[in-house]
Each structure stands twice: as C-alpha cells, then as structure tokens.
Amino acid sequence: MCGIVGCICKRDATRVLLRGLARLEYRGYDSAGVAVLSADGEIAVRRRVGKLIHLQDALEREPIGGTTGIGHTRWATHGGVSEQNAHPHLCYEGNLAVIHNGIIENYATLKAELRARGRVFRSETDTEVLAFLIAEARHTHTSLRAAVVAALTHVQGAYALVVIDRREPETLVCARNQSPLVIGLRDGEAYLASDVPALLEYTRDVIFLKDEEVAELGPGHVALFTLAGQPVAPAVTRIQWDLHQAEKSGYAHFMLKEIHEQPRVLTETLLGRIGTGTEPLCTDGGEPLITPARAARLQRVVLVACGTSWHAGLVAAFWFEALAGLPVQVDYASELRYRRAPLGPDTLVVAVSQSGETADTLAAVKEARRRGAHCLAVVNAVGSSLTRETDGVLYTRAGPEIGVASTKAFTTQLAALLLLAASLGRTRGREAERAAALLAALRGIAEPVQRAIAAEPAIQEAAARLAPHNDFLYLGRGVNYPVALEGALKLKEISYIHAEGYPAGEMKHGPIALIDAGFPVVCIATPGAVYEKMLSNLEEVKARRGRIVVVAAQGDTRVGGLADTVLPVPEVPEELSPIVNVVPLQLLAYHIALGRGCDIDQPRNLAKSVTVE
C-alpha cells in the first residue's frame, strides 16, 4: 500500500515530507518522490527508485526551497518499478502535480481518450491519467478543487488523491474513495497523510476523510465537501495511539491488521477484473493471460507453490477442474523442481506466491519454462523476481503483508485463482453458467468475510480455552480440506503448537488413534456436498470424547448439538467457502498464540520470504 504525505507549513517542506514518508516506510514500497512549490513559483519534482535514502540524497544534491509540497512512496500496481512510474506525476503543462493510492479501473479507456486529444504520456501509471484529466478540467474551472471534482466524475475505482497547483500556492486538494486519507491541522499549518503515523509529531487531532469526500487545505484550515459539492463539517478524532501502535492502525499486531484488511483488499483484487464476465482476464498491461490459441492446446494445469500459497493451489485445483475441465496437479515447488514431471507446451503452470521471491517456486518455474510450458504467476509483490520468470502476471493487490504468517495474501490468491480458472474455462468454451454464478458470488465476497471477522469475540473466548493444548488435528473435506491444512499451518507457525491437517475421510486410516478425552479436533463443516459426511466424522470424534471445534454456518443447530465450540461463518456457495472459512481459523491461531505470549509477527525460525532452499 503506498504512502502519501502533504503539507502547507511554515518550515522546509522537503524535510517534512521525507520525515512523513519515513514514518510510512513499514508499509512497503519500491520508489519514492516529492513535489514542492519552490520559491520561484514552479513545481520541482524529485523521484527515485528504491529506498528513501536515494530520494534524500537527490534532494541534498539538488535542494528545493518551499513550504508547500506532496510526497509519495509507491507500491507498484499499474506499471513496473521505475523513476518514470514513481509519483508525483506532473500534468502535461507542468502546472500541477498529483500523487495517488488505489486503482483506477477505467484508466485504459481514459488514457486512450486523452491520447486521442493529443496528450503524450511518460509513464505506465493510472495516476498520470488523473493528472492529465485534472489539468484539462482546470481550463474550464476557476479553482483546483472544482477541477479535481470535475475530473473525478470520469473516474471509476479506488483512490486517495492529492494535488498541488502552482497557481494556488497555498492550497492542497485531496479526495478519497476506498483508500485512506487523514488530515492534521495546527496553528497556520496543514498536514495530510495516508496513515496516522506521519501526522503524530504535529498533532493528535486528525480528520479522517470519508469515501467520496474532497478537502481543500490552506495554512491552518480545511474545507470539506462531498463530491456533489455539499459542505461537510470536519469530524476531529483524538489519536491515543503511540507511533508504534499507529503503524498497525491501532491493532496489536500486523497479522491482526492484515486479517481485518481482507474485505478491503479482496475488493481491490477484484476491481476491474469481473466486468461482464465475458472478456478474457488480462494482465495489468492489458494482455490476455491465456489466449484462445494457447488454451486450445492445453492438456493439463500444474499449480506450483510453497506453504500457504500451496494451500491456495489445492483449493484452486477444484476450480480449474470444474470450470476449465482439465486435469490438475498441485505440486510443492521443492518437489516439482527435482521431479521429471511431464511439462511442455501443452501444460499451463501457475506459480502462486505472495513474495514472488521464494527460491523453490522460482526454480520450479524456470525448469517448467525451459521445457516449454506456459507459465503464469499469481503474485502479490509487484516487480518481484517471479514476475520476470513467467509469461504473464495476475497481481493479488493485497498490499504489503508484513506479518510472517500469511493471511490476506491467501484469500486474495484464492480470489485471483478463481478469476483465472473461470477465464480459462470461458476461453475453452466451458461451464459459462457455473463460472458466471461463482463470479457473481465472488463479487460480493467482502461482506461475508467481514461478517466472519465480526465473530472474533467468540473466537477469542474459544482460543482462551484451547490455548493450553499442545496437539491439534484439523479436518476438512473437498474444497475445505486445504482450509484444514491452512488452519493447522497458521496455528503451528505462530503458536509453535503441533497441529496437522488431514482429509476427514482419512480419519479411520490412522489419525483417529490420536483422539482421546479432550483432544482438540478442529473441523470445517459448512453446507455442501460433504456436509453429512463431516457430521459423521464429528460423531466419531465425539464417541471418543474428543474436544470438537467446528467452523459452521451461523445458526446450524445440527453441528451445534455435536460441537463443544462453534466458530460461526456466513453461508456462501460451497465452492467459495474456503475464502470465508479460513477467517475464523486465522483468528483462532492468532488468539491462541497471543494467549501463549508468542511473537506473532516475527515467529521464531521463520522468514517472511524463503529466498534460499
């Protein structure tokens, strides 16, 4: 998630901007830049790829004097990692500069229209399109705020947008839709940022912009409006957090923050990708991920990954089989890279990775490509190594995942993989109706995920009862068997408790020997084709006096009669249920680990990205 800062102050804007961006570094970024209204009335811009120190060096070599400015750390979404793509972006006249967080869904259409009017672009970003739109609108509107509002009437998508205009040197205009912006005022100065940590040294009294609001900041004052032009009375919030807490938006750990971010980031993953459900799924550059000619040649799909990403692949196998009608194998990358598996031009290899830097996954993909397979990546980190080793990339847009235990990356991987499976099925002329029904349900998945998160208090109570146990068995069937594996991995990763996931149908083939009085068994028994079978498994555990924890549909009395603890989830179509059912298991692992005093964001022995074998 990018970092945004802005100021109209009585001090050196460059220093204020750099300090603010440094407060937002934890969010992850790949380039940074500032634009300052200099003393000669021009807008001076400095941008650098890499860490803030490179931008700081550039500003020391070429200082900019001024007290009004904006700054940005970019986590690339549209367009690769380069100085040209770094923010701020100047408009074609150089009169105004723009920084932006979010995703403009219709930027390609807008860019084509602007090009048709003779505009020449220098970057691959959707943000430059915004700068050009505002510049055009400024010709027919007397104020920057009016021009920003006019430009936004053409825009679809998520944005936190900040603009400076050299014709209004003591004005900052910002607007928000789905991407956070917060304002702080003090005597004769105004500050803004994408997150509270950048403001705390100036004020604890802040104003959070709401969706579809626009703000006009001046020295020590702000005027708020709706996009429709209605004045809005600013609501001031007193921040009680210290800086450390503020980096986690008040959550105790990044992992908990990232669990709670899932509804928002799932919405961003889907932005501009479901449409009418007929067009092919494309890369962010607009290239089809799988052409009809390629799809016609495919004989098999191989999903390759490690850890949590491998669990996402196991779920996706159900969707590729059902919607694309192809045989699917899901391989651990560490195994596939050394196996003489039949990979060739008739194979679609899909590598799944949050970091895009996992050594085994990279090696497996390189080997598959060497043998002629068509390789795609479902990845979160833009510009990561994996994106350069594959024929096409589908970004999960989860934003930086700081907690070592993967949560929002997993659910956004599932959403992206379902989009890909449905697109491949469409391209192969199969299962159009079933795919359309699933995509319709996927479009609204943020709401049931939010409701699953809202059950956290009950999950917290269950965790307090379960925390003393040192062995857990997780059971699931069908599309929720991988969710059992993922729930077990979450628990073992951050609480160091031994936990294993198993297909529930395998219980009689060994694991049932583990069960005695009080042995905790976590089951997923939500409605679907295997629901009755899962109830039978619950009976078997109960007969041996095991302690039964069940992820079940809210209000399910049959499960309630068997379980010691129910972790309730909203009911969704069975095929989509892993995206919702994993949430209580993430929260259960978190609260058990918390109860055991474990280091949740940095568990012992683990790295966020395993870049070595």
Ligand code: AGP
């Ligand atoms: C998951 O919680 C772990 N952090 C780990 O299993 C992780 O999923 C695995 O190392 C793969 O990482 P990647 O998705 O970045 O490739």
